[in-house]
Amino acid sequence: MKFHVLTLFPEMIENGLRTSITGRALERGILSLDAVNIRDFADNKHSKVDDYPYGGGAGMVMQAEPVYAAYRSVAEQAGRPLRTVYLTPQGRTFCQQMAREFAQEEELVLLCGHYEGIDERVLEEIVTDFVSIGDYVLTGGELPAMVMIDAISRLVDGVLNNETSAESESFQDSLLEYPQYSRPEVWRGRAVPSVLLSGHHANVEKWRREQSVLRTAKWRPDLLAKADLTEKEKELWKGEVQDGN
Numbered sequence: 001m002k003f004h005v006l007t008l009f010p011e012m013i014e015n016g017l018r019t020s021i022t023g024r025a026l027e028r029g030i031l032s033l034d035a036v037n038i039r040d041f042a043d044n045k046h047s048k049v050d051d052y053p054y055g056g057g058a059g060m061v062m063q064a065e066p067v068y069a070a071y072r073s074v075a076e077q078a079g080r081p082l083r084t085v086y087l088t089p090q091g092r093t094f095c096q097q098m099a100r101e102f103a104q105e106e107e108l109v110l111l112c113g114h115y116e117g118i119d120e121r122v123l124e125e126i127v128t129d130f131v132s133i134g135d136y137v138l139t140g141g142e143l144p145a146m147v148m149i150d151a152i153s154r155l156v157d158g159v160l161n162n163e164t165s166a167e168s169e170s171f172q173d174s175l176l177e178y179p180q181y182s183r184p185e186v187w188r189g190r191a192v193p194s195v196l197l198s199g200h201h202a203n204v205e206k207w208r209r210e211q212s213v214l215r216t217a218k219w220r221p222d223l224l225a226k227a228d229l230t231e232k233e234k235e236l237w238k239g240e241v242q243d244g245n
């Protein structure tokens, strides 16, 4: 999958993503990253890409033309219009289901704003999706773009070593992941739950599923409405909620 990031800080994107798991996938050619500097498309010798807002007010607005020219350079390379995400607190809140949906694209453009935003007219012209990563305001769209790229990338075939690990975890079936343990068997007086040492695969699976339900009831009860639970599991989480644990 190919990501094009339109940004004023391409080095931030490169530094963030050319490490760890995404870094390895980029080296192996499973992913490709094209961090495009919007400033390279400024039409003045000072490489200025922002100006005062019409109507007044604080801050500067990123101008339409350099953003448009940066987008066009990418779309022309691709030979077609590309799905283009603008990262903004005003967008739809990013979630695992959206990550799954974006992972189906072969190429994706992510547009990062700065200052007080981007001239609305270029957004109308090129943006297909407005996405927020949560109800808080960041200084720019770069971290949100990296968050999206990370979450999408790990769903792309071959990015994770372990084929099963992308799907058997939090938010699958609207449940949180069960707790994990590794050696030693006892750490500072805390023992690993004995069922995990039993070697009884079916019991381990049953315990993990219960833990997922209990954990979701306790920490994210809002998710349970969407989860597909058996009658017995519903009893389990009602007990959890009533206990007030």
Ligand code: ADE
Pocket (backbone or CB within 6 Å): 087, 088, 089, 131, 132, 133, 134, 135, 136, 137, 138, 139, 140, 141, 144
């Ligand atoms: N830009 C600034 N804050 C943001 C947020 N919460 N999500 C996406 N883009 C942003």
